Amino acid sequence: MTTFSHISILQKTAGITLSKPVQVTLYMLLSSLVIWTVLFSTYPAVHNTAHSTRHHTLGVACH
Numbered sequence: 133m134t135t136f137s138h139i140s141i142l143q144k145t146a147g148i149t150l151s152k153p154v155q156v157t158l159y160m161l162l163s164s165l166v167i168w169t170v171l172f173s174t175y176p177a178v179h180n181t182a183h184s185t186r187h188h189t190l191g192v193a194c195h
């Protein structure tokens with residue numbers, strides 16, 4: 133493998149990983165993971181904070 137082809141592979145890889153569709157997909161996956169983790173957490177401190185935030189911001193009455 134020559135140095136030239138090695139650089140070319142790196143540039144192609146960077147071009148793919150930094151492309152908009154990949155960025156959007158990663159952003160949405162990570163955002164969904166964070167939101168899912170916070171909303172469905174059973175850890176009391178996180179659960180209570182998410183619960184009262186929901187009441188204060190969305191006006192949802194669940195109890």
Ligand SMILES: [Zn+2]
Nearest residue numbers: 183187194195
């Ligand atoms: Zn509630």
